[in-house]
Amino acid sequence: MLSKPHDRLAARFEAKLDAVGALIRARMESRHAPRIPEVTAHLVGAGGKRLRPMLTLAAADICGYRGENDEKLAATVEFIHTATLLHDDVVDESSQRRGRATANLLWDNKSSILVGDYLFSRSFQLMVETGNLRVLDILANASATIAEGEVLQLTAARDLATSEEIYLQVVRGKTAALFSAATEVGGVIAGAPDDQTAALYDYGDALGIAFQIADDLLDFQGDTAATGKNIGDDFRERKLTLPIIKAVAQADATERAFWRRTIEKGDQQDGDLDHAIALMQSHGALDSARVDALSWAAKAGVALEILPDHPVRDILADLAGYVVSRIN
Amino acid sequence: MLSKPHDRLAARFEAKLDAVGALIRARMESRHAPRIPEVTAHLVGAGGKRLRPMLTLAAADICGYRGENDEKLAATVEFIHTATLLHDDVVDESSQRRGRATANLLWDNKSSILVGDYLFSRSFQLMVETGNLRVLDILANASATIAEGEVLQLTAARDLATSEEIYLQVVRGKTAALFSAATEVGGVIAGAPDDQTAALYDYGDALGIAFQIADDLLDFQGDTAATGKNIGDDFRERKLTLPIIKAVAQADATERAFWRRTIEKGDQQDGDLDHAIALMQSHGALDSARVDALSWAAKAGVALEILPDHPVRDILADLAGYVVSRIN
Numbered sequence: 001m002l003s004k005p006h007d008r009l010a011a012r013f014e015a016k017l018d019a020v021g022a023l024i025r026a027r028m029e030s031r032h033a034p035r036i037p038e039v040t041a042h043l044v045g046a047g048g049k050r051l052r053p054m055l056t057l058a059a060a061d062i063c064g065y066r067g068e069n070d071e072k073l074a075a076t077v078e079f080i081h082t083a084t085l086l087h088d089d090v091v092d093e094s095s096q097r098r099g100r101a102t103a104n105l106l107w108d109n110k111s112s113i114l115v116g117d118y119l120f121s122r123s124f125q126l127m128v129e130t131g132n133l134r135v136l137d138i139l140a141n142a143s144a145t146i147a148e149g150e151v152l153q154l155t156a157a158r159d160l161a162t163s164e165e166i167y168l169q170v171v172r173g174k175t176a177a178l179f180s181a182a183t184e185v186g187g188v189i190a191g192a193p194d195d196q197t198a199a200l201y202d203y204g205d206a207l208g209i210a211f212q213i214a215d216d217l218l219d220f221q222g223d224t225a226a227t228g229k230n231i232g233d234d235f236r237e238r239k240l241t242l243p244i245i246k247a248v249a250q251a252d253a254t255e256r257a258f259w260r261r262t263i264e265k266g267d268q269q270d271g272d273l274d275h276a277i278a279l280m281q282s283h284g285a286l287d288s289a290r291v292d293a294l295s296w297a298a299k300a301g302v303a304l305e306i307l308p309d310h311p312v313r314d315i316l317a318d319l320a321g322y323v324v325s326r327i328n
Numbered sequence: 329m330l331s332k333p334h335d336r337l338a339a340r341f342e343a344k345l346d347a348v349g350a351l352i353r354a355r356m357e358s359r360h361a362p363r364i365p366e367v368t369a370h371l372v373g374a375g376g377k378r379l380r381p382m383l384t385l386a387a388a389d390i391c392g393y394r395g396e397n398d399e400k401l402a403a404t405v406e407f408i409h410t411a412t413l414l415h416d417d418v419v420d421e422s423s424q425r426r427g428r429a430t431a432n433l434l435w436d437n438k439s440s441i442l443v444g445d446y447l448f449s450r451s452f453q454l455m456v457e458t459g460n461l462r463v464l465d466i467l468a469n470a471s472a473t474i475a476e477g478e479v480l481q482l483t484a485a486r487d488l489a490t491s492e493e494i495y496l497q498v499v500r501g502k503t504a505a506l507f508s509a510a511t512e513v514g515g516v517i518a519g520a521p522d523d524q525t526a527a528l529y530d531y532g533d534a535l536g537i538a539f540q541i542a543d544d545l546l547d548f549q550g551d552t553a554a555t556g557k558n559i560g561d562d563f564r565e566r567k568l569t570l571p572i573i574k575a576v577a578q579a580d581a582t583e584r585a586f587w588r589r590t591i592e593k594g595d596q597q598d599g600d601l602d603h604a605i606a607l608m609q610s611h612g613a614l615d616s617a618r619v620d621a622l623s624w625a626a627k628a629g630v631a632l633e634i635l636p637d638h639p640v641r642d643i644l645a646d647l648a649g650y651v652v653s654r655i656n
Binding site: 030032033034035036087090091109110111113114115117118120121122124125128131133136137140141143144146147148150151152154155166169 | 358360361362363364415418419437438439441442443445446448449450452453456459461464465468469471472474475476478479480482483494497
């Protein structure tokens with residue numbers, strides 16, 4: 001039996017995911033500019049988990065949808081996601097993603113910017129084809145939250161004054177806004193009542209936040225072999241993630257000087273990572289962040305309760321538990 | 329009396345343009361990320377002519393529109409235009425626009441990319457608020473044409489094999505797609521019949537193409553004092569504009585070697601610009617491009633004929649003549 005919730009979704013929606021894949025390939029074509037499918041295929045073919053499209057298909061299925069607009073919306077969210085990755089990698093000057101060279105490295109920043117714009121406009125065409133204004137409203141708002149979150153991350157980065165409230169805004173932009181839009185539009189396209197579409201929004205929002213906090217924690221205490229992440233990457237990149245924000249909030253003068261030197265100024269020495277982890281432990285920052293992640297996962301599970309009884313609903317509930325199982 | 333058609337439009341729509349300006353200021357706000365209004369205000373305040381929003385207001389007026397959605401759509405096209413400028417300046421590594429330092433120079437490329445994305449998502453929210461699916465379809469298609477044209481320009485740049493057909497695609501992406509969307513949505517929002525909205529599309533498309541070809545020509549024969557452009561800027565930046573494409577199509581072996589050296593390889597010496605102009609003259613390339621610009625302007629004027637008799641229609645007709653008056 002397939003145990004990971006993600007694999008169970010993939011198995012259940014195999015035929016629909018094939019249709020989504022075909023739609024993505026068809027829509028990334030460009031008669032005149034072959035650079036577009038080249039760059040897109042590099043990313044889309046790079047073994048992403050297709051989690052976002054599956055969330056849309058799952059939500060529509062739970063709410064009894066039987067048409068094909070769920071496939072269009074699944075392709076839409078994957079296009080938005082891919083466009084965001086292209087722009088992110090330019091902004092972060094990344095050279096690797098999912099173990100492969102990034103598009104900005106293989107081609108150039110210009111191609112990543114413009115192909116990202118193209119994919120965003122293609123996603124826009126796809127969602128208009130559904131003819132559903134509420135879907136368009138949800139995705140327009142999600143796009144604005146994503147873009148605002150990215151700018152906020154840029155300006156709040158390395159600023160020790162960053163609050164947990166700002167952190168949540170950034171996380172919603174980075175992850176949760178597209179998760180919640182993906183689930184909500186699935187319900188909307190199925191014609192589900194408002195309390196159900198609101199529950200689907202809440203589920204996606206909480207799932208995305210739980211996922212991101214868990215990711216932050218794994219950077220300080222993960223098993224490199226299991227996660228594929230190196231311990232301390234975020235610290236070395238001077239990212240103000242939730243455990244650090246919590247530790248900074250309780251720092252005395254000496255500790256503040258340490259965080260200022262390592263995060264704000266970026267002057268890091270051997271042993272600083274160990275010291276940072278020790279500070280976070282002494283203030284209970286890691287435990288507190290873990291509790292936050294578990295609470296958000298629990299909130300995601302509770303949100304599902306008002307949805308119709310459905311095997312896919314059970315998989316989504318398991319998924320909420322799964323994203324925090326890595327830190328539990 | 330105000331003679332320039334552009335000034336006559338600005339005078340006629342003064343109140344509506346104020347409302348559009350207020351809408352733009354309100355929508356570029358960000359509660360959390362002050363970088364967004366900073367960057368946007370720099371561009372929006374930089375004395376752009378607001379030609380695109382005026383085209384939308386004009387088209388709606390001619391077709392008898394009396395509501396306020398034309399203001400939302402005018403702000404939408406200005407946001408799309410501004411987002412495009414931000415990304416263009418990063419891609420072109422520009423340091424000046426309209427005589428001022430570009431945002432990528434004043435802040436950084438990251439801010440320009442992400443604030444551009446934000447403005448695009450804001451434009452998307454604005455157009456959704458009109459609740460008109462046909463408007464959304466038109467603007468989604470225009471966005472795709474713009475983005476595809478930009479990628480095409482990137483890959484076709486400096487390639488002597490670039491045909492006039494490819495050039496037209498690039499120009500549609502660069503200028504004409506947003507002009508034609510701006511005029512068409514004005515008619516659609518007014519509930520104009522299909523033949524009128526098609527005519528408004530044709531007008532905007534032809535106006536944009538005429539405008540761009542005229543701009544290309546002015547680079548080789550303009551009056552620097554009047555146009556504010558330096559003669560030969562495009563040549564020095566190795567841009568394959570229409571006059572060069574026409575000259576290359578008729579080049580003998582020696583001439584091809586000259587174009588390959590100056591445009592493809594970028595190895596330019598004193599006297600090359602004069603020689604390039606002489607080659608274009610000897611093949612009638614400048615005259616031929618001028619005829620093309622005048623034909624597109626004429627096409628724009630003819631498109632207006634089926635629209636209702638209206639003083640604003642007459643101003644639009646004058647505008648078509650005006651964009652090519654600089655080269656006539």
